Amino acid sequence: MKDSGTTQCLLFEGLSSKRVEIRFSGEATSSDGGAVLLKEADQRLGLIESMSKSISDRRDSTRVKHEMEALISQRVYALACGYEDGNDAAKLSSDPVMKLISGRDPSGEDLASQPSISRFENAVRRADLLRLGTGIMETVVKSQRRRLSGRAEKITIDLDQTDDTVHGEQQLSLFNGYYRSYCFIPLLGAMTFNDEAEQIPFAAVLRAGNAPDKRGAIGVLRRLLPMLRKAFPKARIYVRLDAGFAAPEILDYLDEEGLFYAVGFGQNSVLNRVCAPLMRRVRRESKESGKTERRFTSTNYAALRWSKTRNVVIKAEVTRIKDREPRDNPRYVVTNIPQDPQTLYQDFYCQRGEFENRIKELKHDLKIDRTSCSKFLANQFRVLLTLAAYILLQELRLKARLTPLARATVGRLRLVLIKVGGRTSLSAAVLSPDYS
Helix, strand or coil: CCCCCCCCEEECCCCCCCCCEEECCCCCEECCHHHHHHHHHHHHHCHHHHHHHHCCCCCCHHHCCCCHHHHHHHHHHHHHCCCCCHHHHHHHCCCHHHHHHCCCCCCCCCCCCHHHHHHHHHCCCHHHHHHHHHHHHHHHHHHHHHHHCCCCCEEEEEEEECCEECCCCCCCCEEECCCCEEEECCEEEEEEECCCCCCEEEEEECCCCCCCCCCCHHHHHHHHHHHHHHHCCCCEEEEEECHHHCCHHHHHHHHHCCCEEEEEECCCHHHHHHHHHHHHHHHHHHHHHCCCEEEEEEEEECCCCCCCCEEEEEEEEEECCCCCCCEECCEEEEECCCCCHHHHHHHHHHHHHHHHHHHHHHHHHCCCCCCCCCCHHHHHHHHHHHHHHHHHHHHHHHHCCCCCCCCCCHHHHHHHHHCCCEECCCCCCCCCCCCC
């Protein structure tokens, strides 16, 4: 950040035999010099331009001081740089690098103030947010089509939820018995292409604190699938979901769309009886080896509310942890993928656990759970802005795929690439009209 008013220095005694002096002032300096990389990433993606077109500007045009694209740029870049609060605008509005990447002259007028950012976040409407979420999704799909030149044999979609604990009286923040807190329950989505390790988040839907896992899942897929099929017409599309999504209407939808799927399914007395002989065998093997043992099989099963019989993969497992009693751990997965049970479970379904790392990045590195606005729609807007910041940082990670940063978290990327001190200087040269 620019330090516009601090001129003092500190003298430290005892650190060295020589005089140690640290100054905190400097003209046109910023602690986020590497943020210009975010601007470059956005120019490749066209993300912020797409977002700005999604929001209807209802302000009096004669009194507009900050254009929509500048406001979105300021907020998204600030989030990517680690400034998750709207209050941070009070310090960032005069930062020369932030002004530069937000489309302002570094030596010119300041960016939006904290009150302006607050009004901006609270002015969005439901229709704006629907267009915004769809626009982000389209941008992600288009960028991956360009990256892969349209060649993808397999696309895997992961949907999952997390808790977003609140500490105020935000609209629709309700008590959730499972998480034992007042919270929101965001639904998050990511996609993986072929057998790549990188997962690409594409959706973030804020939901009330009492929302069931399945709420919104079909709506997200209905928006995404036409985009994927248009961009990658020859790709096979797979869906992985945990047991909370195993509702009859979701399974029917996946079948109707012709998708390959693996969906976790909760225990019940029927499946436990089918699993019992295999569990007895696994208990004997675990007792003999003294280690965790597991076996796999499958069966045809039809729950009472299902429209048809489906294949269920069964994992019979006894887990052993030092100084603890052995524990039975049967697991079930509903699937239509033609693979042997062990391969399906271990090599495909269990890989959905990697999505937890993307969720941790969004929560811990980018603070997607900083939903402190009183209005629900304003908090949904914050969630989408944070998703956009993640997408820009991930674009940097994709470009660094041949470097040691290929698997770095976005927090690590920010520390190494963005948090670089820099001073902005302006040239008196006249720029040509096509300069970019």
